[in-house]
Amino acid sequence: MALIVYWYDFICFGIVLAAIVASLWFLLRRERGCIDVGVMVAQNSLLLMSRSESESLGSVRLWASCWRRLHPGWILFTRSISFLSMTALLAWDLIKWDASIFVYYTEWTFMLVMIYFAVGILASVYGCLECSKEPTLENAVVDNVEDEFRQRLGVYGCFMQTIFQTSAGAVVLTDVVFWLLIVPFQSNSHLGLNMLMICMHTANAGFLLIDTVLNRLPFPWFRMGYFVIWSCLYIVFQWIIHACGFAWWPYPFLELDRPWAPLWYLCMAIAHIPCYGAYAAIVKAKNTFFPYLFPNAFVIT
Incomplete structure (x- = not known):
């Protein structure tokens, strides 16, 4: 083991473990929609879902615009x-x-945003095909989406939305840390x-914001x-x-050989709330x- 572990590092381990456990517990309680979609697809009983649930987890929201x-x-x-x-x-x-650049959180987030796109x-390709079959884009398409398609795309839609929402929070965190912490205070080899x-x-946030507007x-x-x-x-x-x-830390606040490391880890954990909240505020x-x-042009999502 090249990593020397001090007694206060176990507090850092505990903070990360607690964040994972709390997130999983909360998601299992609230993510019933996507879990139900998977079960219903397996049982071929997705028709039991309400229309609103099918729309939110299914097709239309994935490719239709909020602009009429x-x-x-x-x-x-x-x-x-x-x-x-x-x-x-x-x-x-x-x-x-070279590939060593992936030690940075920026590249992780960058790849996640690329996966979303x-x-x-x-x-969107499917949406264009659907639109070509219908005279209008909105109500007629929503009312005539086939049940078989909704079965196939239910889990896909949940997956796409999850990547979008994860990317949004990660992009805010990445840019805040980079522009407010690293650039002003760090300069090394x-x-x-x-x-x-x-x-x-700038591209990670810019492209995601453009997509959010549409x-x-x-x-x-x-x-x-x-x-x-x-994270x-x-x-x-x-x-x-x-x-x-591995010798050096890409982000100094992740170093474990500092007595104040638990404080940094706790601050970073708390910082996820305003970072995600900032993007939620943009959507709101x-x-x-x-x-x-x-x-006359905007459709409330």
């Missing part, structure tokens, strides 16, 4: 541009720094502010649990590679103010 008469092709276009642009940036990052592209870093720490995906608070688990997995990954001999503001600003 906006063709899903526009969402497909923005998601495709976002995915291709982020792929180019990640390739640039790998060429410049990849999944969203598939949903492993970190130097350059155009690539600026692009990566999509109809909900943003429930309970799914913050996935965001917390995502905890990254921390456990850091512990493992340091135990195997969209659904609150846009109907007044654009009463």
Whole structure:
């Protein structure tokens, strides 16, 4: 073991373990919708679900826009541009720094956002096909979505929404830590502010915000649990590679050889609440103010 463990490190371990257990417990209590979808698909009894549940976990919210008469092709276009642009940036990052760059939380979050756009592209492609079969985009499509499709896409829809909500919280945390903590106070051989870093720490939030303005995906608070688990997995990954001999910490506040490490870990755990809440506030503001600003064009999600 290359990682020296001090007595106060067990407090850090306890904080992370408590965050994982609390998140799993909360998600198991609140995520019944997606669990029920999986069970109903297996039993071929999804028709027992209400229409609202099918819509929220099924097809329409995945590809339809919150703007009336906006063709899903526009969402497909923005998601495709976002995915291709982020792929180019990640390739640039790998060429410049090699695969070791994935020790950073930024790259983990960047990949997660790319996965969301990849999944969203598939949903948007289907939406374009559905729209081509119907004369209108809204009520006619919702009323005529086939039950077989809802069965297939129920779990897929829950998966896509979960990635979206996890990505949103992780992007806020990444950019807040980078722009407010690392850039002003850290400068070492492993970190130097350059155009690539600026692009990566603006593209992740920028592309996701554009998609948020266009999509109809909900943003429930309970799914913050996935965001917390995502961060905890990254921390456990850091512990493992340091135990195997990795020398330096990409983020100083994760170092375990400091007596104040438990305080840092506790602060970072608490920081997940305002980070997720900030993006939830953006979605809430969209659904609150846009109907007044654009009463004939906006559909409340």
